[in-house]
Amino acid sequence: xxxxxxxxxxxxxxxxxxxxxxxxxEDQIGYLLRRAHQRASAIFQTGIGDPNITPTQxxxxxxxxxxxxLSQNLLGRLVGMDKATMQGVVRRLKERGLVDSRxxxxxxxxxxxxxxxxxxxxxxxxxxxxxxVSRETxxxxxAQEQKQLLDLLSRII
Numbered sequence: 001x002x003x004x005x006x007x008x009x010x011x012x013x014x015x016x017x018x019x020x021x022x023x024x025x026e027d028q029i030g031y032l033l034r035r036a037h038q039r040a041s042a043i044f045q046t047g048i049g050d051p052n053i054t055p056t057q058x059x060x061x062x063x064x065x066x067x068x069x070l071s072q073n074l075l076g077r078l079v080g081m082d083k084a085t086m087q088g089v090v091r092r093l094k095e096r097g098l099v100d101s102r103x104x105x106x107x108x109x110x111x112x113x114x115x116x117x118x119x120x121x122x123x124x125x126x127x128x129x130x131x132x133v134s135r136e137t138x139x140x141x142x143a144q145e146q147k148q149l150l151d152l153l154s155r156i157i
Contacts, residue, residue: 040137047133049126052096056081056089061098061115061123062130069114071104080157098122 025031044055059079064070070078076086090113093099098119104110115123138146
């Protein structure tokens, strides 16, 4: 009984606050993007095929698969990560034996990254699951809405 009274008080307070305040956090773009990201990340973790791989690690492996060898700096730009985040991602991938690095023979300041045999094996397996993860994430939307959302998000970034 006590929880029902508290619930009714909260509902009443919420309703009167909403009427007197036009700003609601639930209607804000940052909040909605964060919640959508949480949902997408949860779907990714359960569907990608390796519980130890993060979306940022997956993106990095996928780009290395696409380009064969990249400087750490360029890889970071291609996957939209700042330098510090990219360093951590690369360090963890190297610790797992998925990525190799070597100095760039043309520029000693630059490190070149490539997939190891194990990294190539893993990304080949995970890339098969990628489309299913995207389909599940976009499932609440019809085909036209899915395309529109992807187009709009591409324009924002």
